[in-house]
Amino acid sequence: MDAKTPISAEGMPDAAMKYRPYPQINIPDRTWPSKTIDKAPIWCSVDLRDGNQSLVNPMGHDRKARMFKLLLDMGFKEIEIGFPSASQTDFDFARWCVEEGGVPQDVSLQVLVQCRPELITRTFEALEGxxxxxxxxxNSTSELQRRVVFGKDVAGIKQIAVDAAKMITDMAAKAGGGYRFEYSPESFTGTELEVALEICNAVIAEVKPTADNKLILNLPSTVEMATPNIYADQIEWMCRNIDNRENIIVSLHPHNDRGTGIAATELGLMAGADRVEGTLFGNGERTGNVDIVTLALNMYTQGVDPELDCTDIERIKAVYEYSNEMTIPERHPYVGELVYTAFSGSHQDAINKGMKAIRKANSPVWEVPYLPIDPQDVGRSYEAIIRINSQSGKGGIAYILQEDYGLNLPRNLQVEFREDIQRITDEEGVELPAKRIYDRFIERYVEQPGGRLKFVDHHTYPAGTDHKGVRIVAAEITDGGETKRIEGTGTGPIDGFINALSTYLGIELSVNDYSEHSLQHGSNASAIAYVEVEHPGGKLFGAGINKNIVAASLEAIVSAANRVLEERAAKR
Known part of the structure; x- marks a missing residue:
């Protein structure tokens, strides 16, 4: 055992003893818990810098240009394009953006630079024009980095920031102005608040921000070290105490080390922040930056215009995966392949009913169980909302058949057919595609390739003056391939036909439920009929498809009769 391994009171190694809880912020009158997000922040994409530096294979020019075009199309007004003093590749791309990138006048290119004179000079060269x-x-301000990395006290770290602020503002003035400025006390979450405030106020005093040229004060969660409420407390405390607050844009740059970057950002905005730096789908060092797309669509689902265009989520996903050479997980919020998919039977049934209700109500308000966002709003379709496996229910199967094939199954038929699909999925242990479900329905209820009976034709005529309202139904069927003529009487074709079939088979049959609907529009439309037939052993459905609705109904009765015969044969 390593001599340095912490030992618990019981004498056993205790890894948790290596760590200490993050201290609470003394701000008892905090106001952020009662706030809501009611407008979009200023968004800044750092995909081309912070995101790019975290890639196994950093982007080349083509991949960067593709990402840059997407960011412009989405409506970002501030885009961090790189670290031009760090490499020739980043310098050249910055020049391309300035000279050939087609940047609109309302978009600001942003570049990152350490507080070092030679790097600052190179940065200005990259942005000329x-x-x-x-x-x-x-520059990094955290207690740990001051002590371990730089070996400087607070005064020394503050001087680095102030000297850089003076050099940058002097160079900007000599260049004729027109520059904006942003300062980040890197590792802000690891910096004592009083120290962060002292350094930031010193930078503010040097930059002298105005209403026309505000200073962006970026307070990054460079490493996420505590629960989101503590980050919110830190932001509210800084917003209360920084100098010249009215001319400061407080910016967040959260990372996701604890998996709570989204929550930390939302609470930070409630705490008074004005701006967010992040990446598409959260690419970045370690567990990533905050995911701007998720943040934007979270706002959208609360009735807040995010002021970013996420309507073509598939294009955004495609460019992200091309440029970053990374794959978005199937369960990623809003964009993952499976996020608009329900496998659970109860979920499927609720979605099916919700979709019907919202269409019937014709309401502008989106209210569908289990779907917080309308997939069409992000360019997705309803086709993949419900997919069928062994956990699926009647509602999901019914939805598939209705949406993809126009079959509106009666509820009892949904229950009956679901058992058939359940048996197949249990045996095969895989998801069934929509076409497989449809083909199984047609085979089982319409075509019935192994069925003993087939409907051929029919005609009706009055039973005579002594039987007013009664008609004779004469029908032609095949039984095992042999043509048979059957007759029965009733008040209409369905009644007469089922009586004829009952007599022929020697089985008492009756119609318990009947429904039909058109499958297409126009003069060549086919109809489908669903008939639930009761027999001494229970109830079974049949279905028939024909251009003639009466013929479709009689085909459905034959379909049900075949299933009765099949069931009786199986019990022998």
């Missing part, structure tokens, strides 16, 4: 670019300068 850009319209209102943002110089984002930073």
């Amino acid at each position: 850009a319209h209102r670019p943002i110089i984002h300068f930073y």
Whole structure:
């Protein structure tokens, strides 16, 4: 055992003893818990810098250009395009953006630079000719990095930031102005609040922000170290105490080390922040940056315009995967392959009913169980909402058949057919595609290739003056391939035909339920009829499809009769 391994009171190694809880923030009158997000923040994409530096294979020019075009199309007004002083590749891409990127006048290019004179000079060279670019300068301020990495006290770290602020503002003035400025106390969440405030106020005093040229003060959760409420407390405390607050844009740059980057950002906005830096779908170092697409669509589902265009989520996904050479997980919020898919039977039934209700109500308000967002709003379709496996229920199967094939199954038939599909999925242990479900329905209820009986034709005529309202139904069927003529009487074709079939088979049959509907529109439309037939052993459905609705109904009766015969044969 390592001599340094912590030992618990019981004498056993205790790994948790290596860690200490993050201290609470003393802010008893905090206001953020009662706030709501009612407008979009300023968004800044850092996909091309923070996201890019975390890739196994950093983007080349083509992949960067494809991502840059997407970000412009989505409506980002601030885009961090790289770290031009760090590599020739980033420098060249910054020049391409300025000279050939087609940047609109209302979009600011942002670049990152450490607080080092030679890097600052190179950064200005990269941005020459850009319209209102943002110089984002930073230095680490955390207690751990001051002590372990830099070996400097607070005064030494503060001086680094102030010297950089002075050099940057002087160079911007000499270049004729038109620059914007952003400062980040890197590792803000690991910095004592009083220290962070002291350093930030010193930078503010040097930059001298105005209403026309506000300073972006970026307070990053460079490493997520505590619960989201503590980050919110830190942001509210800084918003209350920083100098010249009215001319400061407080920005968040959360990472996702604890898996709560989204929550931390939302609470940070409630705490007073104005701006968010993040990446599409959360790419970034370690567990990633905060996911801007999820944040934006979270706002959208609360009735807040996110001011980013996420209507073509498939294109956004495709560019992300091409440029980053990464794959978005199937369960990723809003964009994953399976997020609009329900396997559970109860979920499927609720979705099916919800979709019907919202169409009937014709309401502008989206209210469908288990679907917080209308898939069509992000360019997805309803086709994949419900997929069928052994956990699926009648509602899901009914939805598939209705949406994809126009079959509106009666409820009892949904229950009956679900048992058939359940048996197949249990045996095969796999998901059944929609066409397989449809083909099984047609085979089982309509075509019945092994069925003993087939309907051929019929005609009716009055039973005579002594039997008013009664008609004779003469029908032609085949029984095992042999043509048979049967007759029966009733008030109509269905009644007369089932009486004829009952007499022929020697089985008492009656119609318990009947429904029909058109399958297509127009003069060549076919109809489908569903008939539930009661017999001495119970009830079974049949279905028939024909251009003639009466013929479809009689075919459905024959279909049900075949299933009665099949069931009786199985019991012998």
